[in-house]
Amino acid sequence: MQPANLLLLTIVLSMVAYGLGYARSRSLAMPMGGIRYLKSLPFYYGARAALWCGIPALIVLGLWAAFQGKVIQTLVISSLPQEMLPASEGRASLLLSKISNVANGSLPPGFAEAPILEAAERLKALREQSRLFMSVLVVSVSVLAGFLGWIRVRPAANARTQVEAILKWLFFACAALAILTTVGIIFSVALETFRFFQLIPFTEFFFGSQWSPQTALRADQVAAQGAFGMIPLFTGTLLISAIAMLVAVPVGLLSAIYLSEYANKKVRSVVKPLLEMLAGIPTVVYGFFAALTVAPFISDFAASMGIDASSQSALAAGGVMGIMIIPFVSSLSDDVINAVPQTMRDGSLALGATQSETMKKVIFPAALPGIMGGVLLAVSRAIGETMIVVMAAGLAANLTANPLETVTTVTVQIVTLLTGDQEFDSAKTLAAFALGAMLFLATLLLNVVALKIVRKYREQYD
Amino acid sequence: MTDQRSQAEIVRQSLKRRYRKERRFRAYGILAIAIALSALVVLFTDIIGKGYTGFTKTTITMEVNLDGEMMYLDDATDEKQMKMADFVEPLLQALIKQVPGATEENREAVRDLLNPYASNELREMLQANPDWLGTTQTLTVLAHTDVDVYAKHAGDSAYSIKLSERQQQWVDQLIEKGVVQTSFNDVFFTSGDSRDPSRAGILGAVVGSLLTMIVTLVLSFPIGVAAAIYLEEFAPQNKLTDFIEVNINNLAAVPSIIFGLLGLAVFINLFGMPRSVPVVGGLVLTLMTLPTIIISSRAAIKSVPPSIREAAEGIGASKMQVVLHHVLPLAMPGMLTGSIIGMAQALGETAPLLLIGMVAFIVDVPGGFFESATVLPVQVFLWAGSPELAFIERASAAIMVLLAFLVSMNALAIGLRKRLERRW
Numbered sequence: 001m002q003p004a005n006l007l008l009l010t011i012v013l014s015m016v017a018y019g020l021g022y023a024r025s026r027s028l029a030m031p032m033g034g035i036r037y038l039k040s041l042p043f044y045y046g047a048r049a050a051l052w053c054g055i056p057a058l059i060v061l062g063l064w065a066a067f068q069g070k071v072i073q074t075l076v077i078s079s080l081p082q083e084m085l086p087a088s089e090g091r092a093s094l095l096l097s098k099i100s101n102v103a104n105g106s107l108p109p110g111f112a113e114a115p116i117l118e119a120a121e122r123l124k125a126l127r128e129q130s131r132l133f134m135s136v137l138v139v140s141v142s143v144l145a146g147f148l149g150w151i152r153v154r155p156a157a158n159a160r161t162q163v164e165a166i167l168k169w170l171f172f173a174c175a176a177l178a179i180l181t182t183v184g185i186i187f188s189v190a191l192e193t194f195r196f197f198q199l200i201p202f203t204e205f206f207f208g209s210q211w212s213p214q215t216a217l218r219a220d221q222v223a224a225q226g227a228f229g230m231i232p233l234f235t236g237t238l239l240i241s242a243i244a245m246l247v248a249v250p251v252g253l254l255s256a257i258y259l260s261e262y263a264n265k266k267v268r269s270v271v272k273p274l275l276e277m278l279a280g281i282p283t284v285v286y287g288f289f290a291a292l293t294v295a296p297f298i299s300d301f302a303a304s305m306g307i308d309a310s311s312q313s314a315l316a317a318g319g320v321m322g323i324m325i326i327p328f329v330s331s332l333s334d335d336v337i338n339a340v341p342q343t344m345r346d347g348s349l350a351l352g353a354t355q356s357e358t359m360k361k362v363i364f365p366a367a368l369p370g371i372m373g374g375v376l377l378a379v380s381r382a383i384g385e386t387m388i389v390v391m392a393a394g395l396a397a398n399l400t401a402n403p404l405e406t407v408t409t410v411t412v413q414i415v416t417l418l419t420g421d422q423e424f425d426s427a428k429t430l431a432a433f434a435l436g437a438m439l440f441l442a443t444l445l446l447n448v449v450a451l452k453i454v455r456k457y458r459e460q461y462d
Numbered sequence: 463m464t465d466q467r468s469q470a471e472i473v474r475q476s477l478k479r480r481y482r483k484e485r486r487f488r489a490y491g492i493l494a495i496a497i498a499l500s501a502l503v504v505l506f507t508d509i510i511g512k513g514y515t516g517f518t519k520t521t522i523t524m525e526v527n528l529d530g531e532m533m534y535l536d537d538a539t540d541e542k543q544m545k546m547a548d549f550v551e552p553l554l555q556a557l558i559k560q561v562p563g564a565t566e567e568n569r570e571a572v573r574d575l576l577n578p579y580a581s582n583e584l585r586e587m588l589q590a591n592p593d594w595l596g597t598t599q600t601l602t603v604l605a606h607t608d609v610d611v612y613a614k615h616a617g618d619s620a621y622s623i624k625l626s627e628r629q630q631q632w633v634d635q636l637i638e639k640g641v642v643q644t645s646f647n648d649v650f651f652t653s654g655d656s657r658d659p660s661r662a663g664i665l666g667a668v669v670g671s672l673l674t675m676i677v678t679l680v681l682s683f684p685i686g687v688a689a690a691i692y693l694e695e696f697a698p699q700n701k702l703t704d705f706i707e708v709n710i711n712n713l714a715a716v717p718s719i720i721f722g723l724l725g726l727a728v729f730i731n732l733f734g735m736p737r738s739v740p741v742v743g744g745l746v747l748t749l750m751t752l753p754t755i756i757i758s759s760r761a762a763i764k765s766v767p768p769s770i771r772e773a774a775e776g777i778g779a780s781k782m783q784v785v786l787h788h789v790l791p792l793a794m795p796g797m798l799t800g801s802i803i804g805m806a807q808a809l810g811e812t813a814p815l816l817l818i819g820m821v822a823f824i825v826d827v828p829g830g831f832f833e834s835a836t837v838l839p840v841q842v843f844l845w846a847g848s849p850e851l852a853f854i855e856r857a858s859a860a861i862m863v864l865l866a867f868l869v870s871m872n873a874l875a876i877g878l879r880k881r882l883e884r885r886w
Contacts, residue, residue, distance in 0.1 A: 004831075069734025164782040171692035174685045178709040178756075181749050185720055188727030251494045258491025275498055280868060282810025284839040285509070285861050288846045292854060293508050323501045330498075352473075354480055356487035377715065384717025386813035391846060411719055411813070418726065418817050436723045440716065447715040 003065045006135060010061065010142050014054035017146035021049030024153045032155060040160035048159045051166050053146030057138050064134045072126045076119050084115050099123055189440060192433030199427045200228045205434065207231065211397035211408075213417060213428045228431055230438065232397035236407030240318040240389060241382040243403055247322025248382075249375060252329025259330070260337045261359060279327040287391030290320035295392055302404060309404035312394040318403065321388050325378050332374030336367045336457070370457040376450035380443040386411040410435050509865075513858020519647040519660065520610040522576065522636070523602040526556040528588070530595050538592035549581035549588075553603060560641050561632050571629055575636075577604035579661050604649070605642060607660040609633055611852050613644060621851050650859065654825045655841065659852035662845070664860050666827045670740060670820075670835030671809060673828060677744020678751060678808050683801050685748070686755030687790075690797070693756070694763040695785050714753035721750045722814030730818060737819035738834045746814050751804040758800025762793040795882030802875040806868050812839040838864045 025045035029035045035042055073096055077085075084095075095116075101107035102120035112120070153159075197205070208229020255275065259268055295316035302309030309315075340363050348358040364371075394406035395416060417432035530536050532555070535547035554573050558564050564572050580603035587601065588594055605613070608624040612633055615621040625633065636642040654666030689710075697703040725746035729735045735742050766789050774784040815821075820836050821844065828835035836844070838860060845857035 066733045070732070073734060160780065164780060167782060168692070168696055171688045171696060174688035175692040175697070175706050175756075177685060177689065177752065178706055178713055181713055181724070181752070182709045184728050185716070185724050188724050189720075192727065251497050254491050254494035255498055258488070258495060262488055262491060271495055271499070274502065275495075278498065278502055280806065280810075280872060281505070282812070282839050282864065282868070284810070284812045284842050284846075285505075285865070288842060288857060288861060289505050289508060291846065292512070323498070323505075326498050326501075354484045356484045357480070359487070380715060380717075384719065386717070386719045387843070390813070390816075391843065411717070414719060414723070415813065415816055418723075419819075419821055433723060433727070436720060440720050443715065443717055443720075444712060447712055451711060 002131075003061065003134075006061055006138055007058075010054055010057045010138060013057070013139075013142045013146060014050040017053035017149060018046040018050035020046075020146075020150050021153055022046030024150060025155075025159075028153065028155055038155050039158045044159035044163050045153045045157075047163045048166075049146055049149035049153070051163065052149035053142050055166070055170075056145050057142035060141050061134070061138045064130075064137070068130045068134070072123065072130060075126060076123050079122060080119055081115050103127075185440065189433050189437040192430050193437040196427065196430035196434040199430065204228055205230055209399055211413070213413070213431055226427060228427065230410075230435065232399045233408060233410050233413055233435070235399060235401070236314070236393070236397065237383050237409040237411075239314050239401060239403065239407055240321065240393060240409055241379060243315060243318025244321035244325055244382045245375070245379060247319055248325035248329050248378060251322075252326045252378075253333050253371065255326070256330040256333040256337060257359060260334050261355060261363075275327045275330055277327075278323065279331075281324070283324065283385065283387040284391070286320050286324050287387040287389075290316050290388055290392035294320055298404075307404065310394070310406040312392060312406045313404045314393065314407045315403040317389050317392040320392065321382055321385055324385070324388065325381060328381060329374060329378050332377065333367070333371050336370030336374065336454075337363060339370065339457075340366045369453050373450040373453035373457065376446050376453070380446035380450070383409075383446075384411065384439060384443050386415060390415050410439050414439070509858050509861050513855060513860075513862055515614045516650065516855040516859025517647050518614070518644045519649055520605040520613045520642060520644050521602045522557065522580075522605050522609075522642055523600065524556045524560050524641055525598055526552050526584075526601045527598045528552055528594050528596060533595075535595065538588050538595045544585060544589065547585075549584040550576075553580055553584060553601075560636060560639065562635055564632065568628075571626065572632075574625075575606055575609050575629065575633065577606050577658070577660060579658065580604055604660055607658055607852055609642065610660045613637065613642060614855075615851075650856065654827050655823060655836070655844070656825060657823075659850060659856060662853070662856055664838065664841060664863060666824060667836050667838045667841035667860070668863070669827050670824075671837040673740035673831055673835060674743040674747065674815075674837055675805060675809060677741055677831065678747045679801070679805060681744065681748040682751050682755055682804065686752050686801065686804075687759050687797055689752070689756045690759030690763060691785055691790070694760050695781070695789070710753050710756055713749075714757060717813075718750055718811055719813040719817065721746050722817030724749065725814060725818045736832065736834075738822050738824075738836070739832050740828065740835050741831045742818050743815050743820055743835075743837065744831075746818060747808040747811060750811065750814065751808045754804040754807065755797075755801050758803070759793070759797045762796025762800065763789060765796060766792045792884070795878060795884075799875045799879045802871055802878070806871040806875075809871070810839055810864065810868060812837075812843055815840055816843075838867075 022042045022045060025038060025042040026035060029038045029042070038045075076099060077092055077096065080095075098107065098112065099116055099119045100123060102112050102116060103123045205228050208227060209231045210227035210229045211232050213226045213228060255271075259271060263271065291312075295311055295313060298313055298316050299309045299311045344362055344366060345358060348362040349355070353361070389409045389412050393408060393412055395408055395412065396406050397408050397413075398405055400407060414432045414435050417428055417435075529552060532551050533547045533549065535543050537543055550573070553576055554569060557576065558566070558569065558572050561572055561575075583603050584601070611621055612623050612625050612630060616623070616630075623630065633642055649661060650663045652665055653661060653663035656662040693703070693707065697706075725742060729742050729745055730737055770788050770792065771784050774788045775781075779787065815837060820840055822834060822836065823844070824834050824836050826833075842857050842860045842864065845853040845860065848854065848857075
């Protein structure tokens with residue numbers, strides 16, 4: 001049976017278990033004189049049976065479905081004859097896809113050697129077996145546990161506390177998924193990064209000023225060994241983020257100030273949602289706008305002024321990214337400005353300061369730490385932003401500070417290295433994970449610092 | 463005393479300057495808002511201006527003589543014959559009749575006005591109506607992409623017209639005669655991707671998005687709500703709870719592309735799941751939207767007043783009963799609103815899906831959760847990268863569809879909040 005069907009079957013079985021548990025508790029209660037002689041309501045006896053029936057079976061199903069693919073692959077590969085055994089992981093995956101193509105029937109058997117055909121047969125058989133085992137195991141676990149739940153329906157049993165305990169654990173598991181996700185991220189980038197540093201020395205990655213990840217695919221190929229210096233990517237990311245911040249911080253901050261201090265309620269209720277609309281537009285739309293409208297406009301404009309500008313200038317990507325971040329900066333600063341106590345405002349105004357003087361000399365300094373926190377969060381957004389730069393910034397890793405030239409960023413390189421053909425062991429693919437690790441660390445650091453500043457600041461005026 | 467007066471004097475003298483400063487500061491604020499809003503306006507007009515033509519298609523309507531001999535076909539119900547038959551010739555002959563000055567000699571040039579797919583259209587029509595064979599019918603077929611571009615953008619210097627001078631004259635005359643017409647582009651909404659812009663549509667991407675969103679919603683809503691309930695109602699004050707909260711807050715700010723790396727390393731490489739399928743896309747987007755949903759659900763639970771809880775506890779409800787029977791139903795509107803906003807975010811997300819391989823060129827409309835698919839924003843990305851402006855036009859049109867979805871989701875969220883919100 002397919003996992004999806006098995007899932008449905010388990011759910012149906014759980015429902016049956018609920019019904020049976022419910023009915024049994026009632027029938028046990030009847031001779032005693034009604035359900036009030038039960039320790040819990042019949043609903044809880046049914047629910048307990050259903051949970052017992054469903055949860056273990058679903059855990060088994062989930063684990064089996066998650067790992068069966070990998071186990072079968074390993075079994076098939078290891079059963080190949082000695083001379084066919086793949087030398088590297090890349091070859092193994094090639095061989096596997098060939099085998100599974102034969103097994104699926106999308107590659108006619110005439111195109112493959114005898115051992116491949118045998119392996120394909122074995123793959124088919126293993127898949128069948130695995131599916132059968134899984135079905136039998138899941139169904140028997142579910143029926144057995146459900147039966148146990150049914151047998152245990154006794155008037156003296158407190159089913160409610162048990163159901164509640166199980167639910168509480170389930171809720172906890174859902175909350176703990178956040179930890180699991182973080183662990184998964186760290187595990188997935190750290191492992192590959194570690195392997196990357198076995199191939200490429202530490203110093204080259206951090207201090208090299210050359211980035212050209214095209215490595216030779218085969219050992220006998222005449223091609224340059226790739227260079228993996230992340231400095232040009234780093235400076236490119238910083239350049240584009242700096243341009244974005246130059247747009248977003250003044251515009252966002254000033255509009256937040258205007259909206260919170262000057263605008264009347266009506267203007268506020270219209271302008272604020274409009275500004276927030278900017279945040280709701282998908283990044284791919286900004287990328288489209290940057291690549292097809294802003295970038296040609298900038299290069300044409302520069303050409304008409306007699307300046308040479310690339311058609312994938314950092315200015316276009318950074319400027320559009322800035323527009324995207326405006327609502328982020330403005331809503332964070334709005335919160336912070338509103339958190340400054342009204343007494344400070346009133347005090348300053350009472351001394352005869354104008355509104356702008358109050359803003360500049362009293363509120364802004366008081367709100368500054370909070371605003372800084374918001375800006376740091378915005379910076380972390382900017383360096384992690386992907387689609388705008390993938391579409392509007394270039395691929396060439398230039399070490400330059402000229403906003404009219406093409407630069408590339410960390411996220412662009414991750415996407416280019418991991419889309420298209422990849423071989424899992426090459427330095428090229430691993431480099432993407434190393435870059436991902438750097439990105440994760442940088443944004444994590446910025447976020448932790450920013451959140452700390454914001455929190456500290458909030459406590460100050462609470 | 464004199465000193466005092468001069469102080470007042472100084473203040474009075476400086477007032478003008480200070481008021482000027484005040485006005486300037488105000489003007490800066492208005493300018494900032496104007497910049498932000500004009501960016502929004504420019505963005506929308508640019509996309510609409512580029513893409514509204516994507517919603518029209520160019521067709522050729524003409525009298526076609528379905529002569530069996532010409533098509534090497536004497537029975538339209540015979541599968542084998544239908545496969546071998548010539549469906550180009552009748553269309554070509556019909557078009558030559560319509561084009562003034564065209565003869566058999568320049569049949570190649572005339573044929574280039576027809577869409578390569580037009581013969582398939584004719585085959586399908588004949589399959590549906592086998593008795594048409596041997597009769598003359600008025601049929602409408604797709605025009606070639608070059609004709610489409612010429613008909614829509616003849617005067618636009620940005621578009622390169624690939625038709626020859628003579629072909630351009632022909633098309634002008636055909637438009638005048640009403641043979642070449644533009645109409646609502648139903649192809650755009652009823653077909654998958656294609657290498658030919660005039661036949662490319664978003665149905666495949668929309669279905670892919672729908673499947674991915676179903677997976678995301680089914681997983682992230684219950685998990686997010688459960689996690690929020692735990693953290694708000696049951697979590698003890700200890701290090702583990704703090705650690706979970708720190709993790710959730712950080713995950714909310716992790717760049718989306720990192721989730722793509724996670725999906726690639728864990729779901730595809732470790733668990734051996736297939737690439738570019740909606741299930742993996744949905745799993746990745748679930749992990750990405752969970753923090754948003756948890757945070758908004760917690761806010762919703764927090765807003766339920768303690769009096770409700772106390773009343774329920776007072777009549778003997780257990781903690782779990784208080785939560786499930788009273789707090790959860792009251793917090794539901796807020797949770798739904800937060801989830802819809804999270805879903806809208808996930809619907810527009812592109813970067814992580816690129817890494818798990820949802821960027822393949824896929825013609826077929828996906829039929830299930832385990833079939834290769836792409837999603838709407840990725841389709842926009844693919845078309846936007848094409849050098850052909852006809853694809854750019856369609857990318858803009860697809861963006862409009864995407865934005866329409868997002869706007870309606872957000873409107874739904876706001877409406878829901880307005881309708882169900884309760885002030886305590």
